[in-house]
Amino acid sequence: MPDLSLGDDLRAFVDTSPSPSHAVAELARRLRAAGFTELAEADRWELAPGGQHFVVRHGSLIAFRVGSASPAEAGLRLVGAHTDSPTFKVRPRDDVRQAGYRLVGVEPYGGGLWHTWLDRELTVAGRVALRGGGTALVRLPGAALRLPSLAIHLDRSVREGLKLDPQRELVPVWSQDLGTEPGLREALATEVGAAVQDVVGHDLVLADTQPAGRTGADGSWIAAPRLDNLASCHAGVTALIAAAATSRTQLLVANDHEEVGSGSMSGARGSFLEDVVRRLVAVLDAGDPQALPRALAQSRLVSADMAHAVHPTRSDRHEPGHQPQLGSGPVLKVNANQAYATDAVTSGWFAERCAEASVPVQWFVTRADLPCGSTIGPLTATRLGIATVDVGAPMLAMHSARELASALDVPLMVGALTACFAD
Numbered sequence: 001m002p003d004l005s006l007g008d009d010l011r012a013f014v015d016t017s018p019s020p021s022h023a024v025a026e027l028a029r030r031l032r033a034a035g036f037t038e039l040a041e042a043d044r045w046e047l048a049p050g051g052q053h054f055v056v057r058h059g060s061l062i063a064f065r066v067g068s069a070s071p072a073e074a075g076l077r078l079v080g081a082h083t084d085s086p087t088f089k090v091r092p093r094d095d096v097r098q099a100g101y102r103l104v105g106v107e108p109y110g111g112g113l114w115h116t117w118l119d120r121e122l123t124v125a126g127r128v129a130l131r132g133g134g135t136a137l138v139r140l141p142g143a144a145l146r147l148p149s150l151a152i153h154l155d156r157s158v159r160e161g162l163k164l165d166p167q168r169e170l171v172p173v174w175s176q177d178l179g180t181e182p183g184l185r186e187a188l189a190t191e192v193g194a195a196v197q198d199v200v201g202h203d204l205v206l207a208d209t210q211p212a213g214r215t216g217a218d219g220s221w222i223a224a225p226r227l228d229n230l231a232s233c234h235a236g237v238t239a240l241i242a243a244a245a246t247s248r249t250q251l252l253v254a255n256d257h258e259e260v261g262s263g264s265m266s267g268a269r270g271s272f273l274e275d276v277v278r279r280l281v282a283v284l285d286a287g288d289p290q291a292l293p294r295a296l297a298q299s300r301l302v303s304a305d306m307a308h309a310v311h312p313t314r315s316d317r318h319e320p321g322h323q324p325q326l327g328s329g330p331v332l333k334v335n336a337n338q339a340y341a342t343d344a345v346t347s348g349w350f351a352e353r354c355a356e357a358s359v360p361v362q363w364f365v366t367r368a369d370l371p372c373g374s375t376i377g378p379l380t381a382t383r384l385g386i387a388t389v390d391v392g393a394p395m396l397a398m399h400s401a402r403e404l405a406s407a408l409d410v411p412l413m414v415g416a417l418t419a420c421f422a423d
Helices: 005-015 020-033 156-160 184-192 227-242 272-284 291-297 344-356 376-384 409-422
Strands: 037-039 052-057 060-065 076-082 087-098 101-109 122-130 135-139 173-176 199-208 213-215 221-224 249-255 300-304 331-333 362-364 387-392 394-396 403-406
Touching (some): 005 409, 020 037, 020 122, 020 227, 060 227, 060 272, 076 272, 076 409, 122 184, 135 184, 227 249, 227 403, 249 272, 300 344, 300 376, 344 409, 376 387
Parallel strands (some): 076 249, 076 300, 331 362
Antiparallel strands (some): 101 173, 122 135, 213 221, 331 387, 394 403
16 A cells, blocks of 8 residues: 555645635744744844745735755755635625525635535635724634525526626525624624624635545545645645755745735735845845846756646546546646746756656646646746746646545655755
8 A cells, every 4th residue: 555644735725725714824834943034024034044934915925944055055946836726706795685595695715616516515714904904714613605596497508608707696695694693794704703893804705614525436536625736835845845945045926816916915926036036136246336237147946736647537628648647647748838937958957857756757748739728837937037847747627626636746755845845
């Protein structure tokens, strides 16, 4: 029986991370346990070789270990991932009442397979803003919400294909409207120990309450929500903690808002990573006006986001020569139109690192007659001018409420990223 312990650790990570804010909190907890200390963006940073630190900006986190040489002399080794997944965001005015029910107003976030959310036990998770400027993480206990399907007897057209109107049909039910029951606001206030009027804002998502589980004939597959892309966050932080210090500064960035285009202060289009790299260079290469471009010219970024394994019954939707398999190692992602940032140099560099770590490599190229998804790799490469390779662990049912991956790929991805940090 193969060792599935890292797969079990991934399942625990996913269960603890129902929202980007929770994912950042869990990343921070693991980093603190490994000796990393938190820095505030508003403070003056004092950095020294070997120092281990992290900084948080909303639903994003950057962690780094300072190398023994300055960034201008040795460059950086970076791994990037994202903390968000397709879900539903709770609207500011969330109390919806119709047909004798109380519902919670939401809107889709990202490009989810929304039919997979029907008839599942859901809850609300994220953060709330409190009067006076404070915030609190919140995850309502139990399964407070549900998106019930319409019975086939009331709409037999579903036999020709289910089409869901997100405004009208994807509104989760909270309770019957009896006029006395507490609503979402009251439940949130109770959960964080505040008065209802002191909850002045929120950033909340729906989350499936079913824990991540083992599945498959031998139990080596992982069935879980949010594997895209918490699996890459988990592999990145595990690799950073495990990597030995080198001359190069090692950095992990986990951005929010990738699923909606990364256009935010904490997304890959924003300044977060650039701000941190500039500060690192300013402190460690003080007095050299050319230090930043020198550092970036010697750096490598591994953009880690999940990849499409070949589908067991729809292999026709895959490029015949590029059909990744579950459990067979990281996938190098290539696109001629730069939906992925991989090029000859970066793919060769990554493949060499994997060979050194005895990790097999697979390739993904989308069919020429199908559009290609993208990720933070091209955005970060464009903003920083840094050599980038896009990779990911193979999975099925991407963007479903319940995705599928192999526990065998978890140590392979961790091994590959650890080798990239160690280069």
